Amino acid sequence: MERMPYSELMVTISPASGTVETDWRRSLPVLEGRSITLRELRHSDAMTLFSMLATEEVARFISPPPSTIDGFERFIDWTHREREAGSYVCFGIVPDGMDAAVGIIQVRKTEPGFSTAEWGFALGSPFWGRGLFAEGAELVLDFAFDVIGVHRLEARAAVRNGRGNGALKKIGALQEGILRRSLLRNGEYLDQVLWAIVDSDRRDARAYSGPSVH
Numbered sequence: 001m002e003r004m005p006y007s008e009l010m011v012t013i014s015p016a017s018g019t020v021e022t023d024w025r026r027s028l029p030v031l032e033g034r035s036i037t038l039r040e041l042r043h044s045d046a047m048t049l050f051s052m053l054a055t056e057e058v059a060r061f062i063s064p065p066p067s068t069i070d071g072f073e074r075f076i077d078w079t080h081r082e083r084e085a086g087s088y089v090c091f092g093i094v095p096d097g098m099d100a101a102v103g104i105i106q107v108r109k110t111e112p113g114f115s116t117a118e119w120g121f122a123l124g125s126p127f128w129g130r131g132l133f134a135e136g137a138e139l140v141l142d143f144a145f146d147v148i149g150v151h152r153l154e155a156r157a158a159v160r161n162g163r164g165n166g167a168l169k170k171i172g173a174l175q176e177g178i179l180r181r182s183l184l185r186n187g188e189y190l191d192q193v194l195w196a197i198v199d200s201d202r203r204d205a206r207a208y209s210g211p212s213v214h
Contacts, residue, residue, distance in 0.1 A: 024147060025086050031139040036132055038091040038139055041079055041101060045092055046072035048100035052124025060185065061161040062122055079106075086114075089148070093123060093136050102127050105140045107148070115151045117144065128163070137171045145202050155195040158183055168195045172205050 031038040041049075046069050052058065053065045066072045082088035088108040092101025103123030110116050119140065123133055144150040155173060157164040169175070173195035181189035 024089060024143075025084055028083065028089060028091065029143075031091065031143065033135045033139055035096050035130075036135055037094045037096070038105070038136055039094060039101075040083075041076045041090055041092045041104070043073050043076055044099075045101040046070075046076060048102060048124075049092075049104070052102050052126075053104075053122050055125065057125050058122060061158040061164060061183075061190075062120070063183075064185075065122070082108075089143075091136070091140060093127075093132060095127065095132060103132070103136075105136055107140065107144050107150070107153070110154070114148050116154070117148070117150045117152070118154045118156070119144070120155065133167050134171055137167075141171070141197065141202060145199050151199050153197045156182070156192040157195065158185075159191045159193055165193055165195075171197075172201060173197050174201070 028040040049072050050066070050069045054067060059065055066075050079088065079090040083090070086109075088106065090104055090106045093103040093105065094101050103121065105119065105121045107117050107119045110118050121133060121137070141153070144153055155168055156179065157168060159165075159178065174197070176194045176196050179192040179194055182192045183190045
C-alpha cells in the first residue's frame, strides 16, 4: 500500500479557533503534546508495540492484541485501510526522546457519519503513572470532536480495571452504566463500565479550564 510521506500531510491551523483542519482520511496529522507525540502507526512500531502491549499485565482487560510481531504489522496495515475508509483512526503514542510507539489510542465510528464513536487505549506498563494517557487523551478528544465531528464518544472498561476507569473519570468521562458479562477474557465473561463524553461536556470543560482569577 502506497503511503503519503509525513512531510506531505494536509494539515492547517484555523487562525480563528486554533483547531487542526486535516484530510484525515488520507493520512493522520501529527499531534504534539508537552511530553508526547501522537502520529499514525508505522511498520517500524510493530516490535515495540508487541513488547509493550502483548504482556498479560496490559492485555488482561482489553481485547486480545496480536500475538506476534507479524500480527502487529498486519494490524498496522488494517488501521491504515480503515482510516482510508473513514471509519476508524489509530494514533501511536510516542514519548519524547523515542522513535517508536509504546501505546495506541483508537477511535472508531459506531454509526454512519461518525456522530457516535467508541474509543480505546493501551499503553505499555513501563509508561504507566507518567500522565501520558491523560495528555494523549486530551489531544485525541480535541481531534475527535473538532476535526472528525464526533457528537458522542463512548468507552468501555472492565469493572476490575481500576486504573483504566480512574483514567477515564479523570479526563471528564461520565459513567452511564454497567454492561454485564460483556467482555470475554481467558474464558471468563467480565462486566464493563460504560463511559461517555458528549460534545457539550467538552465545551463546558474548556470553559472551566480558562484563566483563573486570583
